[in-house]
Amino acid sequence: MTSVKICGLTTPETLDAALAGGAAFVGAVIFPKSPRHLDPLHAAALFERARGRAGVVAVTVDADDALLTEIALILKPDLLQLHGAETPARAEQVRTLTGAGIIKALPIRVHEDFAEAEVWDAFVDHLMFDAKPPEGSDLPGGVGARFDWTLLADRAFRHPWFVAGGLNPGNVAEAITISGAPAVDVSSGVETAPGVKDSALIAAFLEAARSA
Ligand SMILES: O=C(O)c1ccccc1NCC(=O)[C@H](O)[C@H](O)COP(=O)(O)O
Numbered sequence: 001m002t003s004v005k006i007c008g009l010t011t012p013e014t015l016d017a018a019l020a021g022g023a024a025f026v027g028a029v030i031f032p033k034s035p036r037h038l039d040p041l042h043a044a045a046l047f048e049r050a051r052g053r054a055g056v057v058a059v060t061v062d063a064d065d066a067l068l069t070e071i072a073l074i075l076k077p078d079l080l081q082l083h084g085a086e087t088p089a090r091a092e093q094v095r096t097l098t099g100a101g102i103i104k105a106l107p108i109r110v111h112e113d114f115a116e117a118e119v120w121d122a123f124v125d126h127l128m129f130d131a132k133p134p135e136g137s138d139l140p141g142g143v144g145a146r147f148d149w150t151l152l153a154d155r156a157f158r159h160p161w162f163v164a165g166g167l168n169p170g171n172v173a174e175a176i177t178i179s180g181a182p183a184v185d186v187s188s189g190v191e192t193a194p195g196v197k198d199s200a201l202i203a204a205f206l207e208a209a210r211s212a
Pocket residue numbers: 007008027029031034035036059060061083130139140141142143144145164165166167185186187188189
């Protein structure tokens with residue numbers, strides 16, 4: 001069965017919808033430019049209810065050691081999602097510093113963008129293939145852009161990997177079928193406005209992914 005990560009949760013109601021619907025991972029975005037940003041203290045208070053029920057993921061963008069240490073001590077995520085221009089060497093430092101597992105998000109538009117994946121595969125617990133954001137975007141993720149899922153067909157990686165970018169309840173089954181993804185991730189596709197998650201859309205997404 002396909003695992004689902006619901007990203008950028010900011011309220012108890014929508015986090016409960018994700019947990020009730022069987023999300024395998026739930027994500028807190030810790031990046032002030034994001035409409036989904038939570039500081040580590042607020043994220044820790046909210047995500048406590050997810051502990052032991054789903055993997056708690058902290059999404060960061062080129063975070064420095066001070067912020068990563070704060071996240072590790074306060075939120076205690078199971079996984080850190082590196083969504084910036086981090087290198088494999090930096091990922092190793094982050095793993096040592098925080099003790100958390102690593103998801104590395106790689107921006108994809110064309111076939112050539114997968115070259116990096118081969119390098120990264122040995123350094124991560126999960127790869128995430130996310131659409132390259134539009135030129136000039138303030139955010140490296142959570143923008144609802146999608147890429148050609150056929151680029152993923154027949155590819156193999158060491159660990160279960162995610163497809164992300166522009167997924168919603170109406171297209172997630174097709175994305176899973178075409179890409180063969182063992183895991184999917186969604187943010188804006190289960191929102192009614194930027195940063196405003198919707199419990200019914202979360203339930204519909206989880207159901208659609210389950211039935212794929
Ligand atoms: O969601 C954000 O605001 C965000 C900000 C900065 C870095 C990453 C971010 N999101 C990461 C995710 O895992 C999103 O779920 C992923 O990019 C897919 O987003 P969407 O296309 O909106 O489903």
